[in-house]
Amino acid sequence: MLETAQWINNYFNESTDAIMIFKDNELLVSNHMAKELQKELNMNPKYLLEIADSSVKQKFSPTENCFNCIIQNKMKQISIPITLAKNMPHPLSYFMIYNVIDQEEHVFSLTLKNRGTINRMDQLAQQRKLTQYVNRANENERKRISEDLHDSIAQGVYSAIMGVRRLSDTTMSPEKLSQLTDVIQSQLNDTLTEVKRMALDIRPSVLDSFGLLSALRVLSKRLQENSGVTIDVIGNADTSGLSNDIQSVLYRIAQEAINNALKHANANEISILLVSHDHFITLEIIDDGDGFNVPKHQTFNGRSLGLMNMNERVKALNGAFSIKSKLNEGTTVTVKFPVA
């Protein structure tokens, strides 16, 4: 029992929250953190007490016109946002929690929780979600490549092998033989096309050797052939000064935006504009499709490579990203990057 009391005492003293216990509005006991704050910030417990007191009065005041009161009154504790060290270079944001310990004896506690920590936890949770999503996307990509390798490439090579095996049949007439070689040739041709397509999908080598504009042209030509939708690339931008990271992000965003337009928008025509200005470069992907309600899709849904991911990638490189869309009026995706 004694030991337990000691542990509770330790916990109280070493808590990262500043805890103060009052009796009849006099400070009874405070933990290490509270003493530290008192010393360093010249924080007066009486001041906190007044704040708590006024907010308690506010809570029970019938004149206050507050919609949240129903929720507030149900809370056993009262939480008050408070900023300490206001006139110092780094103000500290806290939540002050007023908690009644013993009503009859008028004993209550005030706890200061660092708001920075809470925000940080929120950020961390968001980050975890994002990491999880990136991992999953990574794994899915691998799965897709593996399936493609197995289904198209391996199959193509296998049937070519079977064809070559039949070539050794000596009883075949010359006409049959030439037919068979034609078949094998066309099989290998198909496989070669497929290998090239996969290589392009994974990472376009054009991007590294001929720059962003050429890469966008190749991409749009291929997607046009796959969909029948007219995709134009307009631009005169010189992208040789752009970093590889920015070029990759611009390429991926164009790819994602076109894919979105083809998948969901029912577009007839998609235009890609890459224009360089004095100290910035802009990429616009404009489609004439169905359009959509942007705010509805802006939240992170953890499954698709959503708008948030595009936004994050651009932000990470000091760019700006925006989507304008209205139902039945098409969609415009704009990305802007500063250029030195």
Added chain:
Amino acid sequence: MNLEQTNDQFDYQTLVNQIYHDEDFDFVGVAIQSKNPPHSIKWSFVAGNTNEKFRKIVLRSGIGIAGLVIRTGKPFWDNDLTEYEYSSKMYTPIANTEHLHSAVAVPIVETPSIVSGVLIAGYHSNIEVSNETAQKLSQYL
């Protein structure tokens, strides 16, 4: 373009028109592999098209019902073409641009073992296609 190719073209356009008139299909099309490199396969002859998007499509071997016909040399049909997403292996571009709900595709063979093209016919509505439809279509070739 030589005389033989112009002859080919004439034949297929007539064939497509004939099928479109004789049967109740909403769309009929023929894709033929080009004789010149890069030997791409395009929808060169169509009837009942609702737009001009077909001109831009280049058929990919093994992708969609038309692509599967090219790869395997066997007829294929599907009654739920609108179900496939753009990234799906069964996504058939021509079905999407022409809003085909069901369609059947049969191979056009040059010599017994070389598939040089594909003949497709389909419906905008929920009309079912089957092996019989494929056989009926093959009769025209």
